[in-house]
Ligand SMILES: Nc1ncnc2c1ncn2[C@@H]1O[C@H](COP(=O)(O)OP(=O)(O)O)[C@@H](O)[C@H]1O
């Protein structure tokens with residue numbers, strides 16, 4: 217089932233069979249967690265979270281800064297113990313001390329801070345990391361070679377990492393997370409603070425490593441495009457709780473809220489405005505500009521009725537479009553802590569971050 | 585506890601430290617100053633300035649407390665040679681106990697806290713290396729500069745003292761039994777103790793500097809020995825060296841056993 221063939225890492229990595237890695241890779245889902253609670257002092261970072269990831273899937277963890285993504289990775293990666301709740305990672309109980317070591321052996325983590333040794337070279341960083349997994353000699357050397365090739369850093373393998381750009385460091389840290397050929401990889405914000413070009417390169421690597429059969433990837437991000445493009449399923453977190461989960465398409469459908477439309481006219485007058493407000497199927501009208509109207513529709517025939525009403529009132533309609541909800545709309549509403557109930561939501565306002573921060577509105581209708 | 589993993593942790597720390605001037609400078613400078621410059625200065629200063637050493641109060645006090653047995657053995661020598669011998673073989677001896685603490689402090693304080701500051705600790709904690717392997721690997725890595733510097737210093741010092749002793753008084757004072765025991769037993773024991781203590785502090789500390797400040801206390805026993813000896817309270821013969829070696833070995837073992845039992849990455853401070 218753990219099919220390494222066809223993956224990009226294959227050349228460098230598949231040559232070595234990891235003792236203990238393939239054993240038991242068929243037992244149950246990759247991640248099965250319920251009621252996870254994590255605190256730093258009095259700060260509650262995770263507040264009773266359930267997470268589930270099937271083997272081979274790419275799971276996205278979406279949420280603003282402070283939502284609890286990194287804390288979840290630290291708990292599932294067996295770095296911190298949860299204050300409450302249960303979890304099995306790769307079929308092993310994270311509370312069992314022997315299992316914790318075994319889990320660490322079989323996972324790979326790209327921490328939010330890449331945390332590379334600046335005074336060591338790219339190759340030394342990977343090699344010294346591999347030694348800690350019990351790899352050594354030519355096996356490890358070949359694997360390091362293959363990974364440097366994969367992330368395009370073969371040419372600078374002998375350069376000290378302190379001289380690298382942010383994008384190069386992220387790529388090297390991704391390679392490091394793969395040095396033990398893990399069954400489950402956590403990538404914590406792999407493209408944050410990268411310029412678009414570097415982010416694009418990193419996306420390529422994630423696609424490549426996720427394409428390898430059987431490898432499960434958990435991707436923490438607040439980049440919607442990334443999640444939409446790479447993840448089969450996303451979990452939206454807010455203040456340590458899940459506010460929604462499902463495939464990006466499912467979430468768009470489920471949380472689409474009221475349907476919306478935009479109409480542009482050549483000139484807008486009171487009569488036209490009055491006409492469109494009373495058109496059947498139109499629930500609300502917002503004047504978005506001197507020539508632009510935004511409508512909230514109540515039913516299927518709302519948009520044609522609105523156009524008909526405007527034309528009848530003498531207005532010249534130049535453009536009329538249905539506005540499709542995107543994952544971004546869903547995300548902004550849910551992650552920012554607005555009313556998260558499906559449907560019946562005012563136009564999603566503000567940019568990313570609006571409503572987040574000081575508000576203590578934990579819970580407020582967010583959990584379904 | 586797998587020694588290969590501990591050695592891998594140690595090897596990486598050493599490689600990293602070898603490229604870090606902040607860790608290298610004390611490991612080289614401390615032995616040079618303590619073992620070569622200081623004795624030369626004290627031996628040649630009186631000759632240059634024509635002021636006898638005994639006018640310095642602390643040396644005088646120390647000299648008066650040389651046990652009668654030692655004095656008798658040195659009976660055939662003139663007062664200047666006796667003074668040289670006493671200074672070279674006894675007075676400076678406790679300084680060498682300072683070297684591991686001084687030369688390893690930077691590396692030991694950096695062991696965990698430095699990785700916190702440079703944010704590399706989290707990736708290390710995600711590896712399957714066990715807590716004990718991390719602790720031992722880092723302790724070993726920090727021991728290398730301290731013990732290396734101390735042994736290098738003793739060799740250099742032996743050379744300097746014998747050269748001066750031979751040319752001026754026809755004496756080859758070193759090594760004697762106490763020095764061999766010191767280099768072979770007491771120094772390693774004291775070094776393991778002081779380094780392990782500093783590494784444990786480093787695992788709890790948020791910054792390397794903070795760990796250094798707390799760890800500064802490990803030089804106190806050596807300073808105490810120096811002071812006590814100069815007031816004639818103790819005398820660093822082979823018996824005392826053996827006894828101290830036993831005490832420090834016990835302390836080091838206790839500390840490491842306790843640390844291995846209590847150090848858990850799950851409870852460790854991750855970041856400054
Ligand atoms: N090491 C830490 N010490 C104290 N509080 C922390 C620490 N790490 C995270 N937190 C707090 O825990 C909460 C969740 O943080 P985190 O898991 O890092 O979220 P995310 O990764 O989604 O940004 C935040 O309120 C954050 O301030």
Ligand SMILES: [Mg+2]
Nearest residue numbers: 282285286328
């Ligand atoms: Mg984070």
